[in-house]
Amino acid sequence: MRDAFCRLMVEAARRPEFVFLTGDLGFMALEPLRDALGPRFINAGVAEQNMVSVAAGLARSGLRPWVYSIAPFVYARPFEQVRNDVCLHHLPVVLVGNGGGYGYGVMGATHHALEDYGTLLGLPGLRAFVPAFDEDLAPLFGRLFEADHPSYVRLGLSEKPAGAEVPPFGPWRRLLDGPGWVILAAGPLAGGIWDAARTLDDAHRPALWLLGELPLDELPPAFLADLDRSRRLLVVEEHVGHGGVAEMVAATLLKGGRAPARFEARTALGYPSGRYGSQRFHRRESGLDPASIVAFLRSEDVP
Amino acid sequence: MPEPPSEPWADRQRRARLRLLRMHYESRVGHIGGNLSCLDLLLVLHQEVMGPDDRFVLSKGHAAGALYVTLWSLGRLSDEELATFHKDGTRLSGHPGAGAIEDVLFATGSLGHGLGLASGLALAKRLKGEPGRVYCVTSDGEWDEGSCWETLIFARHHRLDNLTFLVDLNGLQGFGTTREVADLGPIADKFRAFSVPTVEVDGHSREEILGALRPNDEAGPHAIVARTRKGGGVSFMEGRMEWHYLALSEEQYLRAVGEVERA
Numbered sequence: 001m002r003d004a005f006c007r008l009m010v011e012a013a014r015r016p017e018f019v020f021l022t023g024d025l026g027f028m029a030l031e032p033l034r035d036a037l038g039p040r041f042i043n044a045g046v047a048e049q050n051m052v053s054v055a056a057g058l059a060r061s062g063l064r065p066w067v068y069s070i071a072p073f074v075y076a077r078p079f080e081q082v083r084n085d086v087c088l089h090h091l092p093v094v095l096v097g098n099g100g101g102y103g104y105g106v107m108g109a110t111h112h113a114l115e116d117y118g119t120l121l122g123l124p125g126l127r128a129f130v131p132a133f134d135e136d137l138a139p140l141f142g143r144l145f146e147a148d149h150p151s152y153v154r155l156g157l158s159e160k161p162a163g164a165e166v167p168p169f170g171p172w173r174r175l176l177d178g179p180g181w182v183i184l185a186a187g188p189l190a191g192g193i194w195d196a197a198r199t200l201d202d203a204h205r206p207a208l209w210l211l212g213e214l215p216l217d218e219l220p221p222a223f224l225a226d227l228d229r230s231r232r233l234l235v236v237e238e239h240v241g242h243g244g245v246a247e248m249v250a251a252t253l254l255k256g257g258r259a260p261a262r263f264e265a266r267t268a269l270g271y272p273s274g275r276y277g278s279q280r281f282h283r284r285e286s287g288l289d290p291a292s293i294v295a296f297l298r299s300e301d302v303p
Numbered sequence: 304m305p306e307p308p309s310e311p312w313a314d315r316q317r318r319a320r321l322r323l324l325r326m327h328y329e330s331r332v333g334h335i336g337g338n339l340s341c342l343d344l345l346l347v348l349h350q351e352v353m354g355p356d357d358r359f360v361l362s363k364g365h366a367a368g369a370l371y372v373t374l375w376s377l378g379r380l381s382d383e384e385l386a387t388f389h390k391d392g393t394r395l396s397g398h399p400g401a402g403a404i405e406d407v408l409f410a411t412g413s414l415g416h417g418l419g420l421a422s423g424l425a426l427a428k429r430l431k432g433e434p435g436r437v438y439c440v441t442s443d444g445e446w447d448e449g450s451c452w453e454t455l456i457f458a459r460h461h462r463l464d465n466l467t468f469l470v471d472l473n474g475l476q477g478f479g480t481t482r483e484v485a486d487l488g489p490i491a492d493k494f495r496a497f498s499v500p501t502v503e504v505d506g507h508s509r510e511e512i513l514g515a516l517r518p519n520d521e522a523g524p525h526a527i528v529a530r531t532r533k534g535g536g537v538s539f540m541e542g543r544m545e546w547h548y549l550a551l552s553e554e555q556y557l558r559a560v561g562e563v564e565r566a
Contacts, residue, residue: 057419
């Protein structure tokens with residue numbers, strides 16, 4: 001997703017109000033953007049608290065700052081600057097965190113972002129976006145340049161199945177139709193689940209929904225119709241359970257007087273074995289990988 | 304630059320000190336010491352230096368009272384509004400709130416944010432080719448915060464010539480003197496070590512403050528270290544820890560008023 005991100009940022013350089021701040025990241029990637037933006041490209045150094053405060057000052061002056069770093073250095077390190085300087089003033093700063101979830105793999109726990117949107121969504125007015133495919137970025141970014149609120153974008157690796165047609169980016173998308181469980185997935189891991197689940201037999205094939213924007217607004221009627229039919233909901237997210245999509249959707253369903261007969265949540269469990277590895281390794285340890293999901297679906301008796 | 308005020312400085316200073324004391328007394332609010340220490344800086348800046356293109360950030364948000372009284376002295380806040388200070392439903396919270404009044408660009412109160420915000424405003428002016436300067440007042444204890452030093456590096460690296468920050472060097476912080484808590488030694492030397500042009504002044508001398516704020520050609524940002532007295536202008540408060548927190552009793556209030564009136 002990073003290449004698509006860089007290309008779109010270069011295209012956005014024609015917007016005179018656009019300012020890009022990086023926390024010393026972008027070697028072998030952002031050089032074209034640096035050249036295109038000139039003085040509006042700012043390497044703020046390894047100093048994320050200042051970077052976010054500066055971005056707030058820029059936004060307060062009518063500019064459109066985007067703040068970029070590895071995800072935890074965008075939301076965790078400068079959390080109070082995001083809260084006080086950006087969100088209290090409803091400033092349209094765009095925080096871009098690269099490597100959502102276990103994206104930085106064997107680089108280790110400090111570089112993972114397992115509680116990013118759950119943490120940030122407690123802040124006033126902020127919206128979090130979790131694009132899943134490269135194609136999602138162009139429509140999303142067009143919208144973010146017009147937004148009147150703070151935004152957080154969690155970037156990951158696009159995992160589009162071969163030959164699949166991706167529906168246009170939106171908060172809710174149904175990737176796969178099926179009579180089995182309803183799966184609600186957030187972010188790029190939906191791609192692998194989509195690929196594995198589409199080969200399942202008719203009876204076990206799930207209705208796979210992809211969530212791209214948080215917090216949840218209204219649950220779409222088509223999703224509710226799928227749920228009314230299936231009565232079984234599985235939420236899958238590369239994020240800790242606390243403050244995650246599973247909790248949000250459960251609360252929303254209960255408030256609306258709907259309780260599925262079965263409710264399962266697969267969330268990031270941290271580091272259960274104490275060992276480190278690739279993003280795939282960590283997903284597997286948390287049961288978030290396509291094989292685990294498909295095994296679960298297969299193991300369920302068809303009602 | 305604004306129109307020079309017709310009222311003599313001593314009268315303006317006295318009026319503002321009295322109004323600040325009254326506001327804090329009536330609202331039963333502490334933090335008076337650190338408000339009195341920076342009041343003269345805020346008055347000189349707002350009354351005699353800042354023009355319509357200039358911007359201000361109060362990084363030491365606990366001196367909100369001094370800022371409100373300064374805005375009152377300019378006719379931008381009314382007596383009735385000051386009477387609501389710290390009360391339910393007020394726009395004038397103990398630390399400046401977000402979007403509460405037009406003259407306050409940012410909610411501050413958590414230390415170590417204001418200078419970064421001011422740097423963003425200054426950088427925006429440069430990128431947009433806009434005139435005017437950005438002024439920021441920090442406390443001295445605030446320089447315990449690592450984010451201040453992040454910003455110092457940034458502001459100097461980007462040569463933010465249109466940024467001036469003033470340090471209210473009253474020597475006292477939350478639970479001790481700055482020397483006892485985390486001794487930075489002479490802070491002006493630290494700024495100079497970062498190649499930031501730094502002037503040291505008596506923070507209760509209008510002439511020295513004005514002199515330090517006069518435009519110069521040195522590469523920015525510009526630092527002014529203002530030696531002040533916590534509780535400046537009220538002898539029994541000066542340099543005393545408790546006035547970081549305590550509200551005034553009636554007897555103390557009347558004594559303070561008497562001193563300021565006689566000064």
